[in-house]
Amino acid sequence: MARPPAGRFCWVDLAAADATRAAGFYTGLFGWSTRPQAANGGEFVRLANAGHDIGSLYQMRAAEREAGMASHWTPYVRVDDVAAASRRAALLGAAIAVEPFCVEGVARIALIVDPVGAELGLWEEPPCK
Secondary structure: OOOOOOOOEEEEEEEEOOHHHHHHHHHHHHOOEEEEEEEOOEEEEEEEEOOEEEEEEEEOOHHHHHOOOOOEEEEEEEOOOHHHHHHHHHHOOOEEEEEEEEEOOOEEEEEEEOOOOOEEEEEEOOOOO
């Protein structure tokens, strides 16, 4: 499957209070498949539809759950340069929630909060090493 051009949604992450239960729900609901993926000293679960990766889910940290954070989805938009897109977003009034970083073997990403409070991920491929 060809990657989406810059400016299009390309991935979605689910931060789950119970990742095992979430994986069971979405595989049952949509027939998605799952497979574990090691990255950055941890692990997440890749989600695929008809053999094409569409997103991932991961277990929220205990501190996040204890602080009252609910499970949530984060959509990502593909960009050509995540660092440049982050800087441009900041100039346009966004807050940088997570500075650009590499998810080993996956992509270089960042998280912004737009001027109206919505969180959005920025996604650069190919993956960095």
